[in-house]
Structure formats: C-alpha cells, structure tokens
Amino acid sequence: xxxxxxxxxxxxxxxVADAVRDQPDMDVVGVAxxxxxxxxxxxxxxxxxxxxxxxxxxxxxxxxxxxxxxxVDDLVAQSDVVVDATPSGVGAQNRALYEEYDTPAIYQGxxxxxxxxxxxxxxxxxxxxxxxxxxxxVSCNTTGLSxxxxxLREAYGVEKVRATLVRRGGDPSQPSRGPxxxxxxxxxxxxxxxxxxxxxxxxxxDIDTLGLKVPxxxxxxxxxxVTLAAEPDAAEVRxxxxxxxxxxxxxxxxxxxxxxQLKEWALDRGRPRGDLWENCLxxxxxxxxxxxxxxxxxxHQESDVxxxxxxxxxxxxDSADAAESVATTNDSLGI
Ligand code: NAD
Numbered sequence: 001x002x003x004x005x006x007x008x009x010x011x012x013x014x015x016v017a018d019a020v021r022d023q024p025d026m027d028v029v030g031v032a033x034x035x036x037x038x039x040x041x042x043x044x045x046x047x048x049x050x051x052x053x054x055x056x057x058x059x060x061x062x063x064x065x066x067x068x069x070x071x072v073d074d075l076v077a078q079s080d081v082v083v084d085a086t087p088s089g090v091g092a093q094n095r096a097l098y099e100e101y102d103t104p105a106i107y108q109g110x111x112x113x114x115x116x117x118x119x120x121x122x123x124x125x126x127x128x129x130x131x132x133x134x135x136x137x138v139s140c141n142t143t144g145l146s147x148x149x150x151x152l153r154e155a156y157g158v159e160k161v162r163a164t165l166v167r168r169g170g171d172p173s174q175p176s177r178g179p180x181x182x183x184x185x186x187x188x189x190x191x192x193x194x195x196x197x198x199x200x201x202x203x204x205x206d207i208d209t210l211g212l213k214v215p216x217x218x219x220x221x222x223x224x225x226v227t228l229a230a231e232p233d234a235a236e237v238r239x240x241x242x243x244x245x246x247x248x249x250x251x252x253x254x255x256x257x258x259x260x261q262l263k264e265w266a267l268d269r270g271r272p273r274g275d276l277w278e279n280c281l282x283x284x285x286x287x288x289x290x291x292x293x294x295x296x297x298x299x300h301q302e303s304d305v306x307x308x309x310x311x312x313x314x315x316x317x318d319s320a321d322a323a324e325s326v327a328t329t330n331d332s333l334g335i
Contacts, residue, residue, distance in 0.1 A: 001025060001026060001027045002025060002026045002027070002080050002081060002313060002314075002317050002319060003026075003027050003029045003078060003079050003080045003081075004020045004026050004027065004028055004029060004079060004080065004081050004082070004083060004313055005028075005029045005030060005031075005032070005051075005075040005076060005078065005079030005081070005082045005083070005103075006020070006028065006030075006031045006032070006082070006083045006085060007031075007032045007053065007072055007075065007076070007082055007083070007084050007085065007086060007094060008032065008033075008053070008084060008085035008086035008087070008090070008091075009031040009032065009033045009039055009040070009043055009048075009085070010039060010085065010087075011171055011173065011302050012085040012108055012302070012305065012306070012309075013031065013083070013085030013086075014031075014039060014042070014043070015272075015273065015275065015302065015303055015306045016083050016085055016306055016309045016310070017031050017043075017046075017048060018046070018272065019306050019307065019309070019310050019329075019332075019333060020083075020309075020310060020313070022332045022333060023310060023328065023329070023332050024328065024332065025314075025319065025320075025328070026310075026313065028048055029049065029075060029078050029079045030048055030049030030050060030051050030069055030075050030078075031043050031048045031049070031050060031051065031075075032050075032051040032052070032053040032072040032075050033050060033051075033052070033053055034052075034053045034054050034057060035057065035060060036060050036061045036063075036064035036066045040061070040064075040066055041066065044066060044067065049069035049075075050066065050067070050068050050069060051068060051069055051070055051071060051072050051074060051075040052068050052070075052071050052072065053071075053072045053086075054072075055071055058071065072097070073097065073101070076097055076098060076100075076101045076103050077101050077103075079103055080103070080104075080317060081103065081104050081105070081106065081313050081316055081317060082098055082103050082104070082105045082106070083105075083106045083309055083313070084098075084105055084106065084107050084108065085108055085309075087110065088108075088110025088111065089110070089111070091105075091107040091108060091110070091111045091115055092107075092111055092112065092115045095107075095115060095134065098134075104132070104133045104134070104135075104316045104317070105133070105134055105135075106120075106135050106136075106137060106309060106312045106313065106316065107134070107135070107136045107137070108136070108137055108139075108305065109136065109137060109138045109139025109140065109142060109143075109197070109305065110139070111136055113136060113197070113200045115134065115136055116132075116134040116135050116136035117132045117133065117134050117135070118132045118134075118135050118136070119135075119136045119137075119138050119197075119200035119201055120135050120136060120137050120138065120201075120308065120311075120312050120315070121137075121138055121142070121143055121146040121147065121150075121201050121308060122246075122307070122308050122311035122312070122315075122322060122325065122326055122329075123146065123147050123150045123151075123244070123246060123326075124146045124147075124149075124150040124201050124202065125201055126311065126315055126321075126322035126325070126326075127315075127322065129312060129315035129316060130315050130316075130318050131315075131316065131318050132315070132316055133316070135312050135315065135316055136200075137305050137308045137309050137312050138197060138198075138200065138201060138305075138308075139194075139197060139305070140220065140299055140300075140301040140302075140304050140305055141165055141167070141194050141197075141220055141222070141299060141301075142194060142197045142198050142200075142201065143299075143304050143305050143308055144220070144222060144279050144297060144299035144304055145161075145163060145194070145198050145207075145222070146198060146201045146202070147244065147246050147247060147279050148224065148241070148247065148279060148281070148295075148297065149161065149198070149202065149205065149226070151240055151241065151243075151244055152226055152228065152237075152240075152293065153202070153205075155230075155232075155240055156228040156229055156230040156232060157228060157229030157230065158205065158206075158226055158227070158228060158229065159206065159227040159228065159229055159291070160206045160207070160208075160226070160227040161195075161198075161205065161206065161207035161208070161224070161225070161226050161227075162207075162208050162209075162224075162225045162226075163194070163195075163207070163208075163209045163210070163222055163223070163224050163225070164209070164210045164211075164212070164222070164223040164224075165192065165194055165209060165210070165211045165212070165220060165221075165222055166212050166214055166220065166221040166222070166223070167186070167211060167212065167213050167214070167220045168213075168214070168216045168217050168218060168219060168220055168301060169213050169214060169215050169216065169217065170217055171217060171301065171302055172217040172218075174217075178213075178215065179213060179214070179215050180215050181215060182214075182215065183212055183213075183214050183215075184212060184213045184214075185210075185211070185212055186211050186212060186213040187211060190208070190210055191207075191208040191209050191210065192209045192210055192211035193211075194209040194211060195207040195208055195209040216259065218259040218260060218262075218263050218300075219259040219262065219263070219276070219280075219298045219299055219300050219301065220298065220299040220301055221259065221296065221297075221298050221299075222296065222297045222298075222299065223294075223296055224293075224294065224295050224296070224297065225292060225293070225294050226292070226293045226294075227291055227292055227293075228288075228291045228292070228293055229291070230291065231288070231290055231291050232288060232293075233288060234286050234287055234288045237286055237288060237293060238283055238286040241281060241286065241295075242283075245278075245326060245330055245335060246277065246278045246279065246304075246307065246326075246330075246335065247278055247279045247281055247297075248276075248278040248279065248280050248281065249281050249282075249283045249286075250262070250280055250281065250282050250283055251283050252283060252284050256282075258298075259298050262276060262280050262298055262300075263276070263300075266300075271334075273302070273303070275300060275302065275303035275306070276298075276300035276303060276304070277300070277303050277304055277306055277307050277333060277335050278304070278335060279297050279298075279299060279304070280297060280298040280299075280300070281295055281296070281297040281298075282295065282296045282297070306333075307326075307329045307330065307333060307335060310325075310329045310333075311325045311326060311329055314328075
C-alpha cells in the first residue's frame with residue numbers, strides 16, 4: 001500500500017483525500033491543516049488523522065476541541081508521497097520540508113512550473129513523471145485543455161490552438177472573490193498565461209489563449225478552435241472524443257444547456273460534492289470546417305484535477321503504468 005499524506009485540506013485537498021482513500025493500493029496517512037475550521041472538523045469526522053501545519057498555531061486545535069496526531073513534519077516523515085494542496089505559492093515554500101524527509105511530493109497548478117521537475121497530465125505525459133521526486137499536477141484549465149488536445153494531436157496532428165477561457169469568478173466557498181456584476185477580460189493582455197501552461201505539457205504546441213472572469217461559481221467554460229493537420233468530419237471527431245475516459249461528450253437528448261444543469265446532473269447521479277471529474281464537452285458543439293475544429297467544454301475546477309493527483313501518486317512511486325493507473329482510478333471513483 002502506498003502511504004499518502006495530504007498537506008492542505010481545502011477545496012482540492014479534501015477531494016484528493018477522499019479519492020486516495022477509495023483506491024485499492026493506497027492509504028491516507030493523514031491530512032494537515034493550518035486552522036481548526038469546518039473542514040478540519042470534517043476531516044476528523046471522516047476518520048482522517050489531522051496534523052497541524054503550523055507549529056505556532058497548533059494550540060488552536062486543542063482550544064477548539066479538535067484532536068491532532070502531531071505536526072506536519074510527522075505526517076511527511078510517515079508518508080511515501082505527499083500531495084501538497086496548499087494555496088498558490090505555499091507549495092513552493094513547503095518543498096524544503098519534503099526534501100528534508102526525502103518524501104516525493106505532488107504540487108498543484110497554482111504553483112509555478114519550476115516548483116517541480118515535471119508538470120503532469122495523466123492522458124498526456126504520465127511516463128515523464130515515473131520515478132520523479134517533485135511533480136506538479138497542472139491547473140484545472142490546463143488539465144481540461146490537455147485532455148482534449150492529446151487525442152486530437154495523436155489522431156490528426158495539431159497546427160494551432162485558439163482557446164477562450166470563460167472562468168468562474170470564484171469557487172462556491174470563496175466569499176471574497178468576484179466579479180459579482182461584470183465580465184472581466186483577465187488578463188486583459190493577450191495571450192493569457194494559460195497557453196504557456198499547456199506548453200509545460202506539450203512544449204511544441206502552438207497555442208494562444210484568452211481569459212475572462214464572470215460572475216459564476218460552478219464551472220469554467222472553454223470555447224475552442226483547433227486547426228488540425230487533417231480534415232476529419234465532425235462525427236468522426238466526436239466519436240474519438242467520446243472514447244476518451246475523462247471526456248464526457250454531453251448528448252443532445254440530455255437537454256443540458258449549461259453548467260447549472262451539468263452540476264445538477266452530477267448531484268442527481270450521487271456524485272460526491274456534485275463533482276464532475278471529466279471534461280464535459282457538448283456533442284452538438286463538435287464542428288469541423290475544413291481543418292478547423294470547434295467545440296464548447298465545461299471544466300469543474302474543484303474536481304477535474306483529483307483523478308490526476310491519484311495517477312501522479314502511482315507515477316512517482318512507479319507502481320503502475322499509465323493505462324493501469326487511469327483504469328484503477330476511474331473504476332474506484334466511478335468515472
Ligand atoms: P483552498 O484555499 O481551498 O485550500 C487550501 C488549504 O490549505 C486550506 O485548507 C488552508 O487552510 C490550507 N493551508 C494554508 N496554508 C497552509 C500551510 N502553510 N500548510 C498547510 N496547509 C495550509 O485552496 P484550493 O482551491 O484547494 O487550492 C489549492 C491548490 O490547488 C492551489 O495551488 C490552486 O491553484 C490549485 N487548484 C485549485 C483549483 C480550484 O479551482 N479551487 C483548481 C485546480 C487547482
């Protein structure tokens with residue numbers, strides 16, 4: 001069994017912890033948090049050993065009546081792998097801690113790419129992370145773009161990608177994010193940083209991205225144009241995308257018009273926290289004009305990176321190849 005510690009138990013960390021617990025070949029050693037808030041209470045409720053991430057603040061857990069199993073150092077020392085799901089920039093500060101205990105670490109997309117030796121997407125470059133000590137699972141948007149582009153590159157070749165990312169203003173649990181009544185080019189400069197992030201997965205890819213932020217919390221929406229090196233018809237491309245295990249091609253008969261109904265669908269299916277781990281790509285939007293491919297896809301920012309973190313754990317421990325890992329992760333989560 002691979003012993004996994006999770007440092008940072010927020011939006012991503014709590015989902016990764018539950019996903020790791022569901023794996024047949026992994027155990028959760030525990031989770032580390034800075035403060036005894038509702039998520040800390042729930043970590044204990046779910047049976048995870050809770051570690052204090054900051055020594056000076058560890059007394060606050062006892063004051064709140066929440067028992068801890070030790071400090072984050074103890075968690076790192078006991079773990080075969082640590083998943084760092086702390087806020088952007090904190091992961092880079094934590095790298096020295098993981099090095100001190102010689103514990104391989106997996107970071108999140110909010111970190112700069114140079115925090116790790118490899119940026120990771122299971123569908124695209126699993127093998128690059130095999131045996132690596134420090135791996136970064138790319139951001140929610142980059143994960144969604146990589147999953148779409150990998151099969152298009154393999155089947156047809158890709159000459160140029162143009163993607164407009166309509167991003168949710170904040171996660172549902174973030175009270176201070178916005179906008180609440182605007183549509184903001186973000187960043188105003190073009191291209192946005194997302195294209196270069198996709199280049200950490202596909203260095204030779206020609207991609208330009210534009211970013212906006214809008215007053216929603218549910219999901220991101222991508223409007224995509226890919227110039228292919230071939231001229232396939234739309235039905236063929238749709239079939240190819242439908243074969244990808246982490247792309248759900250949303251069929252017309254479902255009557256799903258937007259992200260609200262996608263989330264409702266996830267809740268109706270009993271998905272934990274209403275999570276949508278797969279890209280949700282509207283089948284009806286799959287269009288080709290000569291060598292140009294177009295589509296809309298929605299990305300659930302809170303959960304699409306979760307199966308990727310699970311696969312990254314198997315890659316760094318060299319315990320399965322890409323196909324085995326993806327199959328095991330998908331089976332255990334219900335993807
Ligand atoms: P979050 O704020 O929801 O959770 C972060 C958690 O880390 C909180 O529980 C916080 O208390 C804890 N924390 C803060 N400082 C810490 C420290 N020094 N040590 C240990 N824990 C600490 O953040 P999140 O949304 O889960 O984001 C985590 C990472 O995942 C970031 O790099 C982010 O960019 C990336 N990411 C986020 C999303 C998203 O949409 N939320 C999607 C993909 C990737």
